[in-house]
Structure formats: C-alpha cells, structure tokens
Amino acid sequence: MNKFNMYIAKGLLFSFVFLILLSCGSSKDAVMTMASNEYKPLENSLLWKIEGNGSVASSYLYGTIHMIKADDFFLPSGTMSAIDAADQVVFEIDMNQMSDMGTMMGLMSKAFMKDGMTISDLLNAVEYKLLESKFEKLGLPMMMLERIKPAFLTVFAYDIDPSGMQSGSIKSYEMEFFEMANNSNKPVSGLETIEFQMSVFDSISYEDQAKMLVDALKAGDSENDDFKVMTDMYLSQNINAMVEMIDE
Numbered sequence: 001m002n003k004f005n006m007y008i009a010k011g012l013l014f015s016f017v018f019l020i021l022l023s024c025g026s027s028k029d030a031v032m033t034m035a036s037n038e039y040k041p042l043e044n045s046l047l048w049k050i051e052g053n054g055s056v057a058s059s060y061l062y063g064t065i066h067m068i069k070a071d072d073f074f075l076p077s078g079t080m081s082a083i084d085a086a087d088q089v090v091f092e093i094d095m096n097q098m099s100d101m102g103t104m105m106g107l108m109s110k111a112f113m114k115d116g117m118t119i120s121d122l123l124n125a126v127e128y129k130l131l132e133s134k135f136e137k138l139g140l141p142m143m144m145l146e147r148i149k150p151a152f153l154t155v156f157a158y159d160i161d162p163s164g165m166q167s168g169s170i171k172s173y174e175m176e177f178f179e180m181a182n183n184s185n186k187p188v189s190g191l192e193t194i195e196f197q198m199s200v201f202d203s204i205s206y207e208d209q210a211k212m213l214v215d216a217l218k219a220g221d222s223e224n225d226d227f228k229v230m231t232d233m234y235l236s237q238n239i240n241a242m243v244e245m246i247d248e
Helices: 001-008 026-038 079-085 100-111 127-139 152-157 173-184 194-203 208-219 227-236 239-247
Strands: 016-022 047-050 058-064 087-094 186-193
Touching: 047 079, 058 079, 058 173, 058 208, 079 173, 087 173, 100 194, 127 152, 127 208, 152 208, 208 239
Parallel strands: 087 186
Antiparallel strands: 016 058, 016 087, 047 058
C-alpha cells in the first residue's frame, strides 16, 4: 500500500477503520445483558465489548468504513443491541461539526493549495488526462478542481462516488450511527477535530500528494483496487488482514 493510501487506512480523513465507543451505564443492565448474550467476540469481528479492570460500565468498540455501496452495508449481530444500551456515542470526529454548515464553510479554504498552485502544475500531460477522464465520468469539471489539494481528490480515484450519498447508492456508517444516536437523543462527541485531521495533509508536499493521486487513479482501474480489497476485508470482518495491509 502506498504512503497516502496508508494514511487513508489509518483514518486521517477518508479512513478505513473508524472508532465508535458506546458507553453503557449500569442503569441499563438488562439491555446490556441482552447485547452481551447476542454478541460473541470472534477473531474476525467489527464489534468488540470492553469491560473489566475495575470498570463499572462497559463500552463497545465498532470499526467502520467511511463509505460503502448500499448493497454491501450491513450490521453484525449484536450491533443494534449495543447501540440501544449506549448512554453516549463517541466518533473519531464530532459528527455535529460535520453537519454544521458554518464550520464546514470555514474549513473549505483548507482544501485549496497555496501560492496559486494548480493540479496541472503537478502532473504531466498523460497524468492530467487520466485525472480529467476520471472526473468527466463523475460529471465534475476540472476547472472547479484545479486548486484542490491532490490528497482531497484521491477519494474520487476509487470505484465509489461520494455523490452517491445523495441518491442512496452509497452509505456512510458514521452518518447511519449519527442518525441513530440523534433519534435516540444520545449525546454525541468526537476524539479529534476536523481541523486536526485536515491539517495532517499539510505535512505532505503537493508533489508527493500528486504522485499518490496518480497511483490511486491507476490502482482504481486495476483488479487490485485498494478500496475494493479493503471493502472485501471489511465485509469479511478480517481485522488481521486490515492491519497487515496498513503495515505493508
């Protein structure tokens, strides 16, 4: 896995594994017992119960993939019981920020390259044509994307179109859990800020980001598409394989 895809997999923006902590209070012992009986920790599992070591309450740890085709979306046995038992839901980042238009608009400027740099300054003619063809298929004009940091464009390189969130062909585990939490009036918070995650890309030069973008575009057109491989691992809940892929 190349350097940028490793960053993706480790959860800096378009991450592969996302953390949700479901903290269960003692007032819900009956529901907790049901969730505990339903869920049997396995080597291949996305849902894990955290308890013991003197802790009064239990928590659940759930690994998610940010975007997945709606046909592939699933929840392992015991997930809904764990969510029902939870007193609060903690995401990698605060999902309230993601739904705050004021916050998101304020972050838009961080997606653009500085000093008038454009994507065409970083790619040769063949590479630029590859990128242009990809975005034409998605109905996205290059003139709108010229100054976007290459790292942010990489999410479009794979066989999954984020705009599918609008049509329902793509689902987000975070948004699904966020909606469940809101519908149940459960407090929601995050471990990191969007600002921090976006700032990580500033440690990678534009040239390196551009190279990683081209690598991702080429991989996305091959049988070894990293996103497809990761999705297959996710569907099989093969945590060990995910870790090995990240560490390569």
